[in-house]
Amino acid sequence: MDPRILIVGTSPYNTNTPARAFDSYFSGWDRVCLAQIFSTKTEPIKGHCQTLYQITDERLLRKRLNRNIKTGRIFTYNELENKELSYSSENSNSVFKLLYNIGKNQFSIRFLLRGILWKKKYWCTEELNKWLEDIKPECVFLSFSNDFFIPRIACYVAKKFEIPIISSIGDDYYFNKKKTISPFYHLYIEKYRSEIRKVFELPGSAIYIGDKIRDKYNLEFGLDGETVYLTSQIQRRHFKEIDTVRPNICYFGNIRLGRNKSLIDIADALKTISAEYYLDIYSNETDSRYINSLKGNCQIRYHGAVPYSEIIDMMNTCDIYVIVEGFEPLDIETVKYSLSTKVADSLASGVSILAYGPMEAGAIEYIQSINCATLVTRKEDLVKSIKMLMYDGKYQKRNYDKAKEIFATNHTLSRSTITFRGVVNKVIKRGKSA
Numbered sequence: 223m224d225p226r227i228l229i230v231g232t233s234p235y236n237t238n239t240p241a242r243a244f245d246s247y248f249s250g251w252d253r254v255c256l257a258q259i260f261s262t263k264t265e266p267i268k269g270h271c272q273t274l275y276q277i278t279d280e281r282l283l284r285k286r287l288n289r290n291i292k293t294g295r296i297f298t299y300n301e302l303e304n305k306e307l308s309y310s311s312e313n314s315n316s317v318f319k320l321l322y323n324i325g326k327n328q329f330s331i332r333f334l335l336r337g338i339l340w341k342k343k344y345w346c347t348e349e350l351n352k353w354l355e356d357i358k359p360e361c362v363f364l365s366f367s368n369d370f371f372i373p374r375i376a377c378y379v380a381k382k383f384e385i386p387i388i389s390s391i392g393d394d395y396y397f398n399k400k401k402t403i404s405p406f407y408h409l410y411i412e413k414y415r416s417e418i419r420k421v422f423e424l425p426g427s428a429i430y431i432g433d434k435i436r437d438k439y440n441l442e443f444g445l446d447g448e449t450v451y452l453t454s455q456i457q458r459r460h461f462k463e464i465d466t467v468r469p470n471i472c473y474f475g476n477i478r479l480g481r482n483k484s485l486i487d488i489a490d491a492l493k494t495i496s497a498e499y500y501l502d503i504y505s506n507e508t509d510s511r512y513i514n515s516l517k518g519n520c521q522i523r524y525h526g527a528v529p530y531s532e533i534i535d536m537m538n539t540c541d542i543y544v545i546v547e548g549f550e551p552l553d554i555e556t557v558k559y560s561l562s563t564k565v566a567d568s569l570a571s572g573v574s575i576l577a578y579g580p581m582e583a584g585a586i587e588y589i590q591s592i593n594c595a596t597l598v599t600r601k602e603d604l605v606k607s608i609k610m611l612m613y614d615g616k617y618q619k620r621n622y623d624k625a626k627e628i629f630a631t632n633h634t635l636s637r638s639t640i641t642f643r644g645v646v647n648k649v650i651k652r653g654k655s656a
Contacts, residue, residue: 231365235269435559455569480548491604515642547579594624
């Protein structure tokens with residue numbers, strides 16, 4: 223039987239969210255050995271876990287007003303839906319909406335307010351502890367995020383059962399300290415860093431999205447964590463040359479962090495080559511400032527949000543898949559260690575890849591290292607590089623073959639799950655022998 227693992231993270235598994243990365247770790251794991259505590263409001267769907275325990279901001283607030291309110295809700299696998307529903311598991315009242323909107327545009331204020339809600343005496347209930355006793359976890363899997371109350375729960379469980387913590391680190395949440403005069407940010411980041419240090423003081427290890435972030439955290443905290451690359455379930459298509467008459471050029475994902483400006487650069491380069499070349503952009507962004515910046519360009523067709531299942535279909539039919547990062551220093555600092563799930567998807571798909579951004583960005587640096595895409599780091603090189611990609615069939619085939627090789631080496635599901643299982647077994651064995 224597989225080791226019993228308790229996942230502690232903001233979001234449960236869902237194919238339409240970044241939490242689909244759980245596939246890279248838990249695919250094939252015995253479901254009865256997996257459980258999760260999470261804090262998002264939406265109903266979880268059928269995934270890897272046999273049981274889940276949900277604690278939300280709203281229920282914690284209501285608990286302060288009415289001690290009879292239950293702060294937790296237990297889900298079991300059989301009662302879950304197979305796909306995400308269009309509604310949340312609870313509706314926010316006006317008081318909660320008011321409190322939440324205080325920090326709507328300042329994430330540090332929002333997380334500080336949430337930290338006040340998440341006092342231990344409110345979430346650490348008799349019901350939660352009974353649920354934990356029934357599970358009897360042998361290891362905690364902590365999915366890193368900006369929340370500093372999530373690490374507190376992980377530490378509580380690890381100490382309660384004297385078990386190790388495996389931290390899953392996909393972004394540089396600890397070292398990426400922004401330069402700002404906001405006292406709220408400095409208060410938040412110091413609280414957050416304090417909670418993370420407590421995690422690393424306990425027995426355990428870590429897994430990372432890439433080697434660059436692995437080396438930084440392992441060195442700083444004396445860890446022996448390993449890289450577990452994200453995987454993709456996209457089926458590889460047969461090679462086909464790019465349609466040079468009406469190419470289907472697509473971008474899927476976040477348009478913040480300067481990515482909107484980089485996408486505009488690409489659109490301008492396409493217009494220079496041909497007025498019939500367009501860049502189709504799909505994103506779940508809701509802020510009109512970012513959306514309008516793109517819609518103002520005649521070579522951009524902005525489509526809004528689409529589910530991941532549709533993204534898979536569109537990736538398999540597009541000619542060029544675009545990966546971008548922003549060039550501003552703050553944008554670079556934010557994504558310096560990031561490696562999007564879309565990188566694995568693009569390598570798996572067999573589509574031609576156009577990557578544009580600064581070399582310091584994690585995704586751009588990784589793409590440069592694997593050498594199977596058209597990589598551009600300067601605006602003035604875009605037109606020349608795009609032309610080379612579009613009109614050279616041999617170059618396209620060379621990239622197709624190289625991407626296939628890289629995916630097989632780094633990103634297959636079997637490789638990632640085997641590496642992850644090795645980390646789990648190592649920390650559990652080390653704990654038992656201590």
